[in-house]
Amino acid sequence: MEIKKIVENKEDFMELLLLADEQKNMVNEYLYRGDLFALYDDDLKTVSLVTGEGENIYEIKNIATYEKYQGKGYGKYMIKYIIENYKNKCKILLVGTGDSKKTVSFYKNSGFVYSHTLKNFFTNNYDHKIFEDGKQLIDMIYLKIEF
Ligand SMILES: CC(C)(COP(=O)(O)OP(=O)(O)OC[C@H]1O[C@@H](n2cnc3c(N)ncnc32)[C@H](O)[C@@H]1OP(=O)(O)O)[C@@H](O)C(=O)NCCC(=O)NCCS
Helix, strand or coil: CEEEEECCCHHHHHHHHHHHCCCHHHHHHHHCCCEEEEEEECEEEEEEEEEECCCCEEEEEEEEECHHHCCCCHHHHHHHHHHHHHCCCCCEEEEEEECCHHHHHHHHCCCCEEEEEECCHHHHHCCCCCEECCEECCCEEEEEEEC
16 A cells, blocks of 8 residues: 655546545645645555645645545545644644534544534535535534644
């Protein structure tokens, strides 16, 4: 298993990035200003994208594993790798997610704790309703790790 930092042709990873953030213009907002990582186990399994958000703050904007490879530990491996790589670069690592039990516990299991809520983020920024596990996403829940 290996994780590579992708610096060219980032749009080649769009299909996977859209799994976690289904509106292309939202992905394009951070694709070129962020650090893109791709996890390969033979072939591509997981991507993640991290942006600088001001002094001492980085944010995981996107993490996605191809559906058929989910639940095999690739996501957790990627999150650990990002935590290791950013702990000396910043004081706070943030991640924003919809209010979905599954994803919130995915981050909590990796050491993130609740930070704050951005009210109406999904209804204000997306041109259509977003559902996860049958529930409409309204607010963005931010979690953080303080180093
Ligand atoms: C969330 C996600 C990145 C996790 O990646 P993964 O490779 O499946 O992660 P792992 O195999 O390391 O699983 C980690 C945990 O996530 C849980 N999980 C599995 N599938 C999941 C899913 N579809 N959504 C959320 N969590 C999931 C697993 O149960 C596991 O928990 P456990 O450690 O208690 O067994 C992946 O499920 C995914 O791509 N989901 C769709 C995109 C998405 O929602 N991204 C996050 C946006 S904020």
